[in-house]
Amino acid sequence: MVIAVIADIVGSRTLANRAAAQRDLESALERASLAMPEHARTADPLRAVVGDELQGTFPSLRIALAATTLQRLALPPGVDLRFGLGIGPAEEIPSAAGALAEGPAWWAARAAVERVEELAAREVPQARTWVAAAPEERAATELVRIANAGALARDRLIGRWSDRVRRLVYGRITGATQAELADAEGISQSAVSQTLSAAGATAIIAGFEELVAPG
Numbered sequence: 001m002v003i004a005v006i007a008d009i010v011g012s013r014t015l016a017n018r019a020a021a022q023r024d025l026e027s028a029l030e031r032a033s034l035a036m037p038e039h040a041r042t043a044d045p046l047r048a049v050v051g052d053e054l055q056g057t058f059p060s061l062r063i064a065l066a067a068t069t070l071q072r073l074a075l076p077p078g079v080d081l082r083f084g085l086g087i088g089p090a091e092e093i094p095s096a097a098g099a100l101a102e103g104p105a106w107w108a109a110r111a112a113v114e115r116v117e118e119l120a121a122r123e124v125p126q127a128r129t130w131v132a133a134a135p136e137e138r139a140a141t142e143l144v145r146i147a148n149a150g151a152l153a154r155d156r157l158i159g160r161w162s163d164r165v166r167r168l169v170y171g172r173i174t175g176a177t178q179a180e181l182a183d184a185e186g187i188s189q190s191a192v193s194q195t196l197s198a199a200g201a202t203a204i205i206a207g208f209e210e211l212v213a214p215g
Contacts (some may be wrong), residue, residue: 005064007081008052010082068085128158
C-alpha cells in the first residue's frame with residue numbers, strides 16, 4: 001500500500017506567464033522535497049507529468065500530509081495547488097514511454113482531487129486537499145475522515161495567509177531563526193514574531209512536527 005498523490009495547478013489557464021510559473025513551481029517543489037526531514041523523504045516526490053498535473057507517492061499518509069503542507073508554503077506568489085491523496089495498492093506498468101502509474105491508489109487519488117475541486121467551487125472555497133481510500137481499504141475509513149477534517153482546517157488557515165506569512169512559516173518549519181527571517185524580509189524580529197502569532201502559525205508548525213516525528 002502507498003499514498004499516491006495527484007496535484008494540479010489551481011487556475012492554471014489564468015496565469016499570465018504559464019511557462020515561468022511552471023519553472024518557479026518545480027523549483028519550489030524541489031526545495032520543499034529536500035527540506036523534509038531525511039527520514040521522511042520519498043524516492044518519488046511530486047513531479048510534473050502532463051499539462052498542469054503533478055504526481056508522486058509517499059510511504060504513509062502522515063508523511064504525505066506533511067509534504068503537501070510544506071509544498072503549499074513553498075509555492076511561488078500567484079500559484080496554488082490542489083491535492084488528491086489516494087490510499088491503496090499501486091503498480092507500474094512498463095511501456096515504450098516509461099513506467100505508467102496504475103492501480104487503486106491512483107484511482108482513489110483521482111477521485112480525491114476531483115472531490116476537493118468540487119468542494120472549493122461550492123461550500124469550502126479554500127479547500128485544497130482531500131484524502132480517499134480504494135474500496136478494498138475499508139480499514140482506512142476512519143483514518144480518511146480524520147485526515148480530511150484536519151486537512152480542511154489546515155487549508156482554511158493557510159488559504160488566508162499572505163505570501164510573506166507563508167514564507168515565514170516555511171522558514172520556521174525548515175529551521176530558520178526569527179532573526180534570519182527578519183533579515184531576509186527586511187523587517188524587525190519583533191515584526192516576525194507578531195506576524196506569526198497573529199496568523200496562528202504555531203498550529204501549522206506544531207502539526208507539521210507531529211506528522212514527521214520518527215516512529
